[in-house]
Amino acid sequence: MDPVLATIALPAVLAVIMLGLGMSLTAADFARLLSHPRVVLLCLGCQIVVLPLACLGLVLLFDPAPPLAVGMLLLAASPGGTMASLYSHLFGGNVALNVALTAANSLIAVVTLPIITNLALAHFLGDDGTLGLQGDKVVQVFAVVLVPVAVGMLIRARRAGFAARMERPVKAASVLALAALITGAIAQEWARIGDYIVAVGAMVLIFNVLSLATGYWVPRWAGAGRPEAIASSMEIGVHNSTLALAIALSPALLDNTEVAVPVAVYGIVMLFTAAANGFILDRRHTRRRDRPGKEGASSHDSGM
Template sequence: MLPARFRPQNPRMNSWLTTVGLPVALGIVMLGLGLGLTVQDFRRVLAYPKLVVIALGCQVVLLPAACFALVLAFDLQPELAVGMMLLAASPGGTTANLYSHLFGGHVAINVTLTAVNSVLAAVTLPVVVNLSAEHFLGDAASLGLQFDKVIQVFAIVLVPVSVGMALRARFPDLATRLTGPVKLVSVVVLLAVISGAVVKERDNITDYFVAVGAIVLIFNVLSLLVGYGVPRLAGVGRPEAIAAGMEIGIHNSTLAIAVAIGPSLLNNTRMAIPAAVYGIAMFFTAAAFGYLVTRRRAATGPELDLDPTG
């Protein structure tokens, strides 16, 4: 539970940070994702059917269920509980591709899973949020995503990605030149938005970590272990399992924050707290996970790739 002094009535963060900065940052991030995608990335699903099915099953079903159990165990304040479920329903992001590359994962699999997850999230994320709002908020379930807001989530996820893919298909050289600058701009804008939010909420930062730090850390580690361990148990090769672990373990906290505090979406600051804390913790946990997996690979020696069709 949050301290009493951090439970204002109907908190809102209506400022340029949420009305302009965050949507711009998210749009640039998703545009950059689209610039790196092609139709072939979706067709690759046919080349790795077992891994894709396992990874999507973990992402869409297993992790939300595990998160729900954690939320009940920690007895979170209702809006924080919905925020945790929103985070669990968010797909992987471009950061997963980077970590996968650094630690020997199959990056093409990351790109494929990111592409498919981004499309699915436009449907699954509103479903999870609405069910969570109904369960934890009861009469306040109107804070969930209604149909018009679902359309907005669909738009902010898929429209920038589609524009990026169209640019890559029509002007591949231009898309290649834009990829680096777009990623740089997205990082700069996102850091500016996060820094502004941190400054604005600096008096409550400690309360945020006290309220959700433990459950966020447990969920993050669990996501990484599930993403890597379940494919390995199913006989998937280590590089592919590393890719799945990073994709499933590094949720798109930017998308979760945008949905939580967007004035035309949930418009609720407290629901963004888990994603904000997660966005900081995941860099360290993912690095530690990658280091441990890399050390284990070095100790056991190289491994032959398995047949991707399983």
């Protein structure tokens, strides 16, 4: 990737996105986590433990090139993205829970993401000292994620009206930035893109569907309501691809275009699968509600 784009544009884009996330958060959002403790614990458990292990299983099964394997684990370690709240809103999820989960996941990922990524780098590429998220790089991840979020929350607390006006433009800029990052990553490896799609396409799709399904059914089986399960599904299935791309492509961090390939593919695939997931959940819920004897069914009734 072009050095100017990588060293200036990437950090700036990520800072804007995380600043926008911060401007959508308040201290009350974290307090909402206490309203659904079981769903929160299940969601975080799936995000932090279950999905990285499932992703590792897929990587061992498909046996892609080592940098692609690292990219898959980096993706699995990334927190939920802000797009999760949009999909949750469109399909009847508990958006407040999404916001709270995104906040919690983003904070926890500051610790878990470097750990999982370092383990993947050591296992698949060898610990040669040229790659990794060690020492000062972990501090950089911490800074690029938490500092803009904290600034955004401060702006929301001091200038609520300004934060509300900026919410839509920042979301639009985030979508455009993600598209630009994906395009740049694909263009960099255009000559090998066919090979990459063959290598990671099926693996990425399976992982995405597994993420969405796990996020929905685990809370449902634990007795959670349908809106909370939808929120969990979107939170777990819609990863923060921009954060993962920035870490993969930034010269200050991994600086590896191949590592970014699975993330770029996932960033495209998840937009369609998340929408399809929402439509399936909504259609099944409608059919169940309209069955004889099911009129007036509560939001706890089943989805997908």
